[in-house]
Every structure is written in structure tokens, then in C-alpha cells.
Amino acid sequence: MTGPEARQAWLDWLAHERRASPHTLAAYGADLSDFLGFLTRHLGGEPDLAALGSLRPADLRAFLAERATRDGVGNATRARQLAAVRGFFRFLARHHGLVPLALAGLRGPKVVQPAPRPLTAEQAREVADATGSVENTPLLAARDKALFTLLYGCGLRISEALALDVRNAPRAGTGLRVVGKGSKERVVPVLPAVASAIGTYLALRGHPAPESPLFLGARGERLNPAVAQKALRDYRRLAGLPESATPHALRHSFATHLLGAGGDLRSIQELLGHASLSTTQRYTSVDAVKLLETWQKAHPRAG
Structure with missing residues (x-):
């Protein structure tokens, strides 16, 4: 199974099993496309399940660093993208036997939620x-x-x-x-x-x-x-x-x-x-x- 095929399988599972909204599917789909695009450059080729299973925390940190330095993405977006990647790896672990070594001890960017701004x-x-x-x-x-x-x-x-x-x-x-x-x-x-x-x-x-x-x-x-x-x-x-x-x-x-x-x-x-x-x-x-x-x-x- 290729990375894009695994991505589509996860999105289908979110849609049918978890009943995720179209907005959530679009956001997570875009996040996974960014991640798989990075891995293609990072690894020198399109990743498959074996390549995904061999990733380490350093690879995910490199992805988050590139999003910050090259693309200027803020902490909130990178935290959401990491959440998408976590969900993707957990799906692969549950349904395809992949061991998510890349998630071991990995912490995401710190996000401070702004206080709500109500009206009087x-x-x-x-x-x-x-x-x-x-x-x-x-x-x-x-x-x-x-x-x-x-x-x-x-x-x-x-x-x-x-x-x-x-x-x-x-x-x-x-x-x-x-x-x-x-x-x-x-x-x-x-x-x-x-x-x-x-x-x-x-x-x-x-x-x-x-x-x-x-x-x-x-x-x-x-x-x-x-x-x-x-x-x-x-x-x-x-x-x-x-x-x-x-x-x-x-x-x-x-x-x-x-x-x-x-x-x-x-x-x-x-x-x-x-x-x-x-x-x-x-x-x-x-x-x-x-x-x-x-x-x-x-x-x-x-x-």
C-alpha cells in the first residue's frame, strides 16, 4: 500500500466509521498531503507502509520544522497537522499492523488557546x-x-x-x-x-x-x-x-x-x-x- 492509498483509506474510515464532517475531512486530507509530500522529498521517494513504519520522532520533528521555517506555519496549524498525523498512524496501527515508532515521546508545538471574546x-x-x-x-x-x-x-x-x-x-x-x-x-x-x-x-x-x-x-x-x-x-x-x-x-x-x-x-x-x-x-x-x-x-x- 502506498502512502496516498493509506491516506485515502484513513479518510474513508473517518467518513464512514467516525462520521467526520466534510470540513474535518478536507482539513485532515490537506494535512496528510503536506506530510506525505514532505516524506517524498525527505526520503527521496514516495513512502509506502514499510517506510511509514520505519519513521522515527526525528522525522516528524523535521516535518514540523520545515512547516515552520520554509512555509511560515504557526503553532496552531502545526499542532493540528501533528494531530492528523497521529490519527493516521493510529489507524495504520489498528488496521494494518504498523508500529508507530515515530510517535514515541513526541510532543507537539505548544498552543495557547485565546480566551473567548464575548459581547456584553x-x-x-x-x-x-x-x-x-x-x-x-x-x-x-x-x-x-x-x-x-x-x-x-x-x-x-x-x-x-x-x-x-x-x-x-x-x-x-x-x-x-x-x-x-x-x-x-x-x-x-x-x-x-x-x-x-x-x-x-x-x-x-x-x-x-x-x-x-x-x-x-x-x-x-x-x-x-x-x-x-x-x-x-x-x-x-x-x-x-x-x-x-x-x-x-x-x-x-x-x-x-x-x-x-x-x-x-x-x-x-x-x-x-x-x-x-x-x-x-x-x-x-x-x-x-x-x-x-x-x-x-x-x-x-x-x-
Whole structure:
């Protein structure tokens, strides 16, 4: 089996067994292409399973070094590429008997995750209520209000919201079933404000078919994330909101405002669909930063 054949076998396994998203498959496929291209230059020929099995940690370090020095790739990208290579080697070990000697004791680049940048409660409400004002029809304005109210009110990723169909439309008093990363399902409660905004939008659409997309673009197709991002970008510039006012910031705001109001971390993890509690714990740093700012402004000895 050649390296490219092994790469395709791993991607097929990720797609069918792990149900990885198209975005994940594209990213990991590109990462493995970079790695195999490096090995072809590094080894003087296209690698096969035997060549992959004979690699050592020094070979992987050489790959990461080349990505940094020749290609100018940062730590976060190199850490992701190393994660892809690890997954690839573990697949080969499990399904083809390869001993992944190259992974022995190897540590990846250190990546410091930036703290989330949520909006204030007032800014989040303004984004949800008023972003539609940049649209040129009542239907599109109602669509934007419904979408951004949903993102803030339920803490959804924009991809999760745009994947919904009309039959999955949020309704007050019932849980909204969301399919997140890795095809994992979760149920989130629906606020009356969310159900009201969605209901207004659907009424303007004239009671669409249950199987049609919940959020439509101007041409009647499923709404593209880039269109929603542009609408918010246009509005925030008109309204003087910070550049951090993005659709994903509404999800950050959902989590941060819940935590600030006394929500427990484990429940917020479930609502966000995080696989690891450590991911959710990033929001505690935001709360700590705000606490320090309050102390510096209010304490008599802070100056």
C-alpha cells in the first residue's frame, strides 16, 4: 500500500466509521498531503507502509520544522497537522499492523488557546434584534433576526443553525435537537424570544414545506454562512460595535452570560456540546478577567 492509498483509506474510515464532517475531512486530507509530500522529498521517494513504519520522532520533528521555517506555519496549524498525523498512524496501527515508532515521546508545538471574546448582554441583544436592519426586504430582515436570536438564545454554532430544516424549527416549551461536531446530538431548551423570532420569519415565508431549509438565502437555497457573517459585519460597522461581534461571538456570549449568572460548568458543557470539560473551562478565564477589571476600577488601593 502506498502512502496516498493509506491516506485515502484513513479518510474513508473517518467518513464512514467516525462520521467526520466534510470540513474535518478536507482539513485532515490537506494535512496528510503536506506530510506525505514532505516524506517524498525527505526520503527521496514516495513512502509506502514499510517506510511509514520505519519513521522515527526525528522525522516528524523535521516535518514540523520545515512547516515552520520554509512555509511560515504557526503553532496552531502545526499542532493540528501533528494531530492528523497521529490519527493516521493510529489507524495504520489498528488496521494494518504498523508500529508507530515515530510517535514515541513526541510532543507537539505548544498552543495557547485565546480566551473567548464575548459581547456584553446589551451588545448581544442589539445584534440579535437589529442586524436585520441592513437587509432590503422584510423577509430577509426577519430571517437575520431569527438566526442571530437563535445563536445567542441557544448557544448554537452557525453551522448547526444553518443545518436545521423547517421541521426542526425551535418551538417554545420543547427542546431543540441539535447535531453538532462528530454527528453528536444534544438537546437545548428554547426561549420564548427565540420561538417568537423563528415564528415571525416562517410566517413571512408562507408556511414552507417541512423538509425545506429553515434559513434560506435570497435565491431560495440554504443560507451560506458567509452571507450571515457579512450581514453582521455590515451592521456592526454601522452601529460601531467591536470587530469581535461575529456569529460565533454570540455562542461565546451565551456561555459567558450563563456562567456569570451562576450556571454550573457541567451544564454549560452539555448545552454547548463540548466533548471535553476543559474546552468549556475557557469561559471561566473570561469571568476572571472581568472580575479583575471590576476590582481595579472599584478597590480603593487598586491605583
